[in-house]
Amino acid sequence: MFSERNIWLCNPSLVEKLFTNSTKTNFFCRALSTNGFKELGMHKVGIGFNRDFESWKYNRRILNYTLTNIKVLKGYMNAVKNLFVEIEGYWKDLNFENNEESKEIDEFVIDFSQWMRRFITDLALNMNLGDHAFSMAGYYNFLCKNKKQRTSEIIESEKFIKSFVTWVKHIIFMTFCPSNFIRHYIPPISFFQLRFQSNYNWLTNEFSRIIQKRKQEIENVPLDKLDRYDVLNTLLTVNKVQELKGNNEMAIRSMNESEIFGVLLEFFVAGVETILSLTCFIVYYVCKHPSVKQKLIQEIDSVFPTTLPSSDIITYEKLMNNLPYCDAIVKETSRLKTNPPINPRELYEQDEIGGYTIPKGATVIASVDAIHLHKDYWEKPTEFIPERFLSNDYPLSMSQKLLTFGGGLRGCVGKQVAMVEVKTILVLLFRKYDIELVNENMDAKDKTYLLNSCSQLMIRLKPRTVA
Ligand code: HEM
Numbered sequence: 001m002f003s004e005r006n007i008w009l010c011n012p013s014l015v016e017k018l019f020t021n022s023t024k025t026n027f028f029c030r031a032l033s034t035n036g037f038k039e040l041g042m043h044k045v046g047i048g049f050n051r052d053f054e055s056w057k058y059n060r061r062i063l064n065y066t067l068t069n070i071k072v073l074k075g076y077m078n079a080v081k082n083l084f085v086e087i088e089g090y091w092k093d094l095n096f097e098n099n100e101e102s103k104e105i106d107e108f109v110i111d112f113s114q115w116m117r118r119f120i121t122d123l124a125l126n127m128n129l130g131d132h133a134f135s136m137a138g139y140y141n142f143l144c145k146n147k148k149q150r151t152s153e154i155i156e157s158e159k160f161i162k163s164f165v166t167w168v169k170h171i172i173f174m175t176f177c178p179s180n181f182i183r184h185y186i187p188p189i190s191f192f193q194l195r196f197q198s199n200y201n202w203l204t205n206e207f208s209r210i211i212q213k214r215k216q217e218i219e220n221v222p223l224d225k226l227d228r229y230d231v232l233n234t235l236l237t238v239n240k241v242q243e244l245k246g247n248n249e250m251a252i253r254s255m256n257e258s259e260i261f262g263v264l265l266e267f268f269v270a271g272v273e274t275i276l277s278l279t280c281f282i283v284y285y286v287c288k289h290p291s292v293k294q295k296l297i298q299e300i301d302s303v304f305p306t307t308l309p310s311s312d313i314i315t316y317e318k319l320m321n322n323l324p325y326c327d328a329i330v331k332e333t334s335r336l337k338t339n340p341p342i343n344p345r346e347l348y349e350q351d352e353i354g355g356y357t358i359p360k361g362a363t364v365i366a367s368v369d370a371i372h373l374h375k376d377y378w379e380k381p382t383e384f385i386p387e388r389f390l391s392n393d394y395p396l397s398m399s400q401k402l403l404t405f406g407g408g409l410r411g412c413v414g415k416q417v418a419m420v421e422v423k424t425i426l427v428l429l430f431r432k433y434d435i436e437l438v439n440e441n442m443d444a445k446d447k448t449y450l451l452n453s454c455s456q457l458m459i460r461l462k463p464r465t466v467a
Pocket residue numbers: 019047048049060067266267270271272274275278339340343403404405406407408409410411412413414415417418
């Protein structure tokens with residue numbers, strides 16, 4: 001079980017072979033527990049776990065279109081703005097509850113990581129399924145001294161989110177326990193298997209219900225009359241999209257229910273913990289470095305003057321094109337806290353790397369963390385210096401050694417979405433509040449099993465004067 005050969009690559013020029021655009025690559029498949037995924041049929045749906053090239057190609061084409069579609073990206077930005085209004089309402093209420101005599105909010109302390117976990121979860125459900133989610137509402141209720149009655153909507157939403165979290169654990173379970181025999185027949189492991197399987201069945205039924213309902217809602221609506229640009233709507237209407245037809249006038253075939261289910265499930269795995277951790281670590285590093293914070297605020301204020309309300313002034317074009325320092329901060333944080341820290345591929349046919357012959361079936365791991373923190377590729381590699389991304393003065397190009405989103409054929413399909421989400425949150429936050437760490441000497445608590453995730457970040461927010 002633990003006897004397979006692993007080859008670790010810590011040199012950007014060797015890793016390039018894994019991140020190629022060539023469809024002839026021998027490194028197409030991710031090295032993940034094949035048995036567990038096969039059992040669930042996940043090896044031939046979606047894209048992240050998919051091992052079937054033709055099926056992956058079809059899904060990837062649709063997702064490339066969906067997640068770079070300007071209307072969808074603007075949808076993400078607007079959803080962040082709306083959820084920010086909601087989260088501020090909860091912060092305000094909790095603050096009044098704690099300081100009943102004071103009418104004005106002076107400053108308040110929150111565990112940013114816990115709030116962001118709910119924020120990004122609600123955002124993911126909102127944008128992927130077009131449904132309003134209530135995990136922030138549930139957390140607010142949990143923190144309230146005078147507990148309010150939990151509505152059926154909150155209870156339903158919590159059940160759904162809990163089921164997703166169990167699904168992420170299911171994946172980790174399958175990864176660390178690849179043997180079908182052990183998973184099914186050896187107690188107590190087999191009990192976990194039963195629990196995970198029943199959760200998976202429940203989730204499948206819920207998705208089926210949601211997809212069917214939406215299909216009916218949009219069946220007779222022409223594409224240009226759709227008023228919502230979430231991911232589910234886009235996936236359900238791909239057969240009508242002109243751009244996807246290319247030179248071929250034939251309509252692309254519709255996605256079936258299990259294909260949509262596969263894609264949406266993996267979005268939850270790929271797009272929540274990564275964004276949440278990146279946002280928290282950015283806030284942590286920016287607060288730790290007052291001169292960086294000052295420059296960031298200056299840039300944000302100059303692009304989005306505080307005399308105008310954020311709902312009007314924050315536009316997609318300005319957000320993506322006019323914030324070079326903010327971009328540099330995102331890159332520098334993702335270099336220091338890489339997610340995922342490694343990128344494992346399974347070799348399809350015998351190949352050669354760095355002069356060595358590697359046998360078919362071996363696992364080749366790009367140690368992205370090691371490359372991101374190596375002194376041969378970065379000056380003062382462990383220090384937080386966003387300015388390094390504003391200079392072009394490097395012997396090795398940035399795209400060769402900054403591997404945050406992987407690269408080539410299987411590079412991250414949600415890269416643009418990630419940038420829109422993270423930058424919108426940063427702009428809203430730093431435009432409105434002066435933020436400090438509660439304890440300057442404390443590190444952001446992070447735990448690494450598969451990911452660098454931030455489990456606690458206590459910050460103090462003082463409102464700035466903003467329209
Ligand atoms: C800060 C946020 C994110 C980071 C750091 C990140 C990082 C990555 C990395 C390193 C890979 C593997 C690339 C490779 O093997 O070359 C990947 C793949 C992927 N990511 Fe992301 N990701 C992020 C956000 C997202 C979001 C928001 C989504 C979805 C909306 C997403 C969906 C995916 C999918 C589906 C794949 C598999 C692509 C394929 O196999 O073809 N990611 N991501």
